[in-house]
Amino acid sequence: xxxxxxxxxxxxxxxxxxxPKRNLVLNGSPxxxxxxxxxxxxxxxxxxxxxxxRERRIMARNLKDRAQALILAVExxxxxxxxxxxxxPYLQSLVExxxxxxxxxxxxxxxxxxxxRADSNRDRIGQxxxxxxxxxxxxxxxxxxxxxGTLEGxxxxxxxxxxxxxxxAGPAGMMLRMRSMMGMEAPPGDALQGAxxxxxxxxxVALDIRPYQxxxxxxxxxxxxxxxxxxxxxxxxxxxxxxxxxxxLSSRLLQDARAFATEVxxxxxxxxxxxxxxxxxxxxxxxxxxxxxxxxxxxxGTPLAGEDSADWEAIERRVTEGEVILEKEMDLHLPGGKxxxxxxxxxxxxxxxxxxxxxxxxxxxxxxxxxxxxxxRRSERLSSLGNLAAGVAHEVRNPLSSIRGFASYLAxxxxxxxxxxxxxxxxxxxxxxxxxxxxxxxxxxPDDVHRTVSDLNAVVDHALRLASSDAxxxxxxxRFVPNPRLPRILLDPDRMAQALLNLVLNAIxxxxxxxxxxxxxxxxxxxxxxxxxxTGPGMTREVAAQVFNPYFTTKPSGTGLGLxxxxxxxxxxxxxxxxxxxxxxxxxFTVFLPGAASPDQGGx
Numbered sequence: 231x232x233x234x235x236x237x238x239x240x241x242x243x244x245x246x247x248x249x250p251k252r253n254l255v256l257n258g259s260p261x262x263x264x265x266x267x268x269x270x271x272x273x274x275x276x277x278x279x280x281x282x283x284r285e286r287r288i289m290a291r292n293l294k295d296r297a298q299a300l301i302l303a304v305e306x307x308x309x310x311x312x313x314x315x316x317x318x319p320y321l322q323s324l325v326e327x328x329x330x331x332x333x334x335x336x337x338x339x340x341x342x343x344x345x346x347r348a349d350s351n352r353d354r355i356g357q358x359x360x361x362x363x364x365x366x367x368x369x370x371x372x373x374x375x376x377x378x379g380t381l382e383g384x385x386x387x388x389x390x391x392x393x394x395x396x397x398x399a400g401p402a403g404m405m406l407r408m409r410s411m412m413g414m415e416a417p418p419g420d421a422l423q424g425a426x427x428x429x430x431x432x433x434x435v436a437l438d439i440r441p442y443q444x445x446x447x448x449x450x451x452x453x454x455x456x457x458x459x460x461x462x463x464x465x466x467x468x469x470x471x472x473x474x475x476x477x478x479l480s481s482r483l484l485q486d487a488r489a490f491a492t493e494v495x496x497x498x499x500x501x502x503x504x505x506x507x508x509x510x511x512x513x514x515x516x517x518x519x520x521x522x523x524x525x526x527x528x529x530x531g532t533p534l535a536g537e538d539s540a541d542w543e544a545i546e547r548r549v550t551e552g553e554v555i556l557e558k559e560m561d562l563h564l565p566g567g568k569x570x571x572x573x574x575x576x577x578x579x580x581x582x583x584x585x586x587x588x589x590x591x592x593x594x595x596x597x598x599x600x601x602x603x604x605x606x607r608r609s610e611r612l613s614s615l616g617n618l619a620a621g622v623a624h625e626v627r628n629p630l631s632s633i634r635g636f637a638s639y640l641a642x643x644x645x646x647x648x649x650x651x652x653x654x655x656x657x658x659x660x661x662x663x664x665x666x667x668x669x670x671x672x673x674x675x676p677d678d679v680h681r682t683v684s685d686l687n688a689v690v691d692h693a694l695r696l697a698s699s700d701a702x703x704x705x706x707x708x709r710f711v712p713n714p715r716l717p718r719i720l721l722d723p724d725r726m727a728q729a730l731l732n733l734v735l736n737a738i739x740x741x742x743x744x745x746x747x748x749x750x751x752x753x754x755x756x757x758x759x760x761x762x763x764x765t766g767p768g769m770t771r772e773v774a775a776q777v778f779n780p781y782f783t784t785k786p787s788g789t790g791l792g793l794x795x796x797x798x799x800x801x802x803x804x805x806x807x808x809x810x811x812x813x814x815x816x817x818x819f820t821v822f823l824p825g826a827a828s829p830d831q832g833g834x
Contacts, residue, residue: 268464270460270463274453274456274457274460275457277453278449278450278453278457281449281453282446282449282450285442285445285446285449286446289388289439289442289446290376290388293376293388293390293437293439293442294374294376294390296333296437297374297376297388297390297435297437298373298374298390298392300328300331300334300337300435301374301390301392301394301433301435303328304324304325304328304337304339304394304396304433305394305395305396305433306396307324307328307396308320308321308324308394308396309396318347318348321339321347321348322348322349322352322355324348325337325338325339325348325349325350326350326352328350329350333437333438333441334350334435334436334437334438335381335384335387335436335437335438336349336350336351336381336387336434336435336436337349337350337433337434337435337436338350338354338359338433338434338435338436339394339431339432339433339434340359340360340365340394340431340432340433340434341429341431342429342430342431343362343429344358344359344360344361344362344364344365344432345357345358345359346358346359347431359432359434365391365430365432366429368391368392368393368430368432369393369430370393370395370430372392372393373392374390374391374392375390375391375392376388376389376390376391377389377391378439379436381436384438385440386439386443387436387437387438387439388436388437388438388439389434389435389436389437390434390435390437391432391433391434391435392432392433393430393431393432393433394430394431394432394433395430395431495513495515496515496516498515498517499517500517500592500593500594501514501515501517501518501519501520501521501522501572501591501592501593501594501595502514502515502517502518502590502591502592502593503515503518503529503534503590503591503593504579504588504589504590504591505534505546505588505589505591506587506588507586507587507588508533509533509534509535509546509589510531510532510533510534511529511530511531511532511533511534512530512531512588513530514526514529514530517593518591518593521562521570521572521593521595522537522539522562522564522593523539523562523564523568523570534546534591539562539563539564540560540561540562540563540574545558545574545576545591546576546589548576549576549577549578549589550578550589552578554576554577555574555575555576555577556575557573557574557575558573558574558575558576559571559572559573559574559596560572560574570595570597571595571596571597571600572593572594572595572596573593573594573596574591574592574593575591575592575594576589576590576591576592577589577590578590626663626667630660630663630664630667633656633660634657634660634661634664637653637654637656637657637660638653638657640653640656641653641654641657666791679721679722679725679799679802679803680722681720681721681722681803682720682721682722682723683718683719683720684718684719684720684721684723684726685716685718686716686718686719686721686726686751686758686760686823687712687713687716687751688723689721689723689726689727689730690710690712690730690749690751690760691710691712692723692727693727693730693731693734694708694710694734694749696727696731697731697734697735697738700735700738701738701747704738704741704742704743704744705744706738706741706744706745706746706747707744707745707746707747708747708749709746709747709748709749710748710749710750711750712751713750713751713752715753716751716752716753716758717753717758719757719758719823719825720825721803721823722803725799725802725803726799726803726823728795728799729795729796729799729800729821730760730762730821732792732793732795732796733762733793733796733819733821734747734749734762735792736792736793736819737762737763737764737766737817737819738764739785740764740766740767740817741764741765741766745764745765745766746764746765747762747763747764748761748762748763748764749761749762749763750763754822756824756825757805757822757823757824757825758822758823759820759821759822759823760820760821760823761818761819761820761821762818762819762821763816763817763818763819764816764817765816766816766817767813767814767816768811768812768813768814768815768816768817769784769809769811769812769813769817770813773811774809774810774811774817777793777809778793778794778796778797778807778809779794780794781794796821800821800822800823803823804824805821805822805823805824806821806822807819807820807821807822808820808822
């Protein structure tokens with residue numbers, strides 16, 4: 231049933247297609263990106279730390295080497311001045327000139343007590359550079375040491391310091407070292423002024439580290455940018471992972487919905503057919519193809535309006551105009567000249583935006599429904615007619631016996647009289663009427679079959695022997711070969727023989743100028759079947775539809791009860807009888823009897 235306003239997107243949901251398989255690497259790309267981002271982030275972090283430490287070491291080594299070179303230059307200059315017996319003014323000038331080089335913030339020479347003796351800033355001479363004893367422990371043989379300090383107006387500086395030892399070479403220098411080691415004061419005005427008792431003059435050079443700091447800050451910014459970039463990559467990977475999971479879930483749900491919808495459509499007991507906006511069939515299930523009598527593959531992609539089984543163009547036009555067709559009964563003209571009664575429901579298919587996607591058709595075969603309706607109506611008529619026939623036969627049979635007896639008496643009295651022939655005709659007509667009444671009673675007889683395990687071949691052979699004289703009189707050839715593989719079934723042999731005899735006699739009567747009567751018994755799905763075929767003139771479709779109705783006959787002397795009795799007997803065996811006939815091609819009656827029984831089964 232289709233209701234107005236329904237919106238089904240069959241083209242996109244019910245199309246039986248498979249999702250493309252993704253590459254494993256592509257499926258795992260977000261995880262791979264995230265793992266690579268984390269790995270690269272760790273590598274960048276470790277590398278940044280190592281680079282920072284390495285740059286600090288390089289900076290310290292470079293600054294230390296430069297400061298040591300400056301210190302050696304000052305010591306060499308002081309040594310030369312001592313050789314010319316030049317005093318502290320020369321040392322001050324040497325310090326000032328040396329400190330003019332780029333990158334030198336200050337240069338200081340102190341005595342053993344930490345007081346400034348020479349300074350690149352002349353105003354600081356005589357001031358205390360460090361606390362007394364701070365440089366205690368430094369020895370001339372020690373290499374230069376460094377530390378990070380802070381200088382007012384400059385900021386952080388790299389300070390290198392060591393013992394100031396501008397001693398002359400040779401015996402004079404050795405003598406001065408021996409005097410200092412023995413705690414003796416150095417001669418006034420020389421470079422060792424203030425030394426003694428393990429206290430040595432100190433030279434300190436403060437270098438500007440801002441260029442190095444700027445370089446390190448640049449590297450730090452670069453590392454931060456790389457880390458931020460990797461963080462963005464990791465975030466992108468996580469977002470991609472999230473959307474991939476959502477996409478996989480949506481794809482899985484869509485695939486499940488598609489499989490479910492496909493299974494539902496395929497298993498529908500009614501026919502379902504959809505068309506695209508151009509009117510071409512894009513979906514048809516097996517039930518619809520069976521109703522239309524065509525292969526589903528041949529229907530898909532073809533215009534529905536081109537199907538000559540019905541006026542589909544008119545139906546599509548009505549649906550396009552907005553009309554919803556509900557349970558419209560019509561007859562389909564199928565290949566082979568057959569007609570199929572169907573119920574058609576149709577509606578438009580639109581998406582959520584109201585866009586037209588095509589039309590939907592629901593087809594339901596009415597053949598079985600109409601057959602059941604006809605059988606029900608016929609059963610009701612037969613039941614009423616049977617009750618009437620039983621009453622009439624009971625009321626008529628007794629007077630008929632009296633009439634026949636009186637007619638026989640008159641025939642005996644009226645010997646050699648012209649009226650004797652009239653009395654005999656009366657007896658014959660009474661007998662004929664009695665046969666009609668007997669058939670009425672036979673037709674009205676209730677379901678009193680007594681089924682036993684029987685051989686259907688024997689029943690058919692018995693019926694053919696009873697009709698053999700009638701067939702021989704008309705020169706009709708009877709063909710029947712018993713089927714040894716036919717199973718034994720439950721039936722009433724007498725009643726079934728009567729039904730088959732009526733069918734055989736009906737076939738013989740249909741062949742006035744001879745012919746062939748063929749009887750065949752065989753297996754059928756769920757039971758066995760018997761076919762009675764004649765080569766007579768056949769029947770029209772209208773006549774074939776009424777042959778099992780009581781009192782319907784095409785024979786001048788027929789009663790119209792023979793085939794009705796056959797129908798009753800077969801139905802009482804829970805079977806079915808049908809007829810197929812065409813004018814000029816003969817007639818075939820088919821009796822179907824359900825079930826099979828083993829030889830040891832008894833009747834009931």
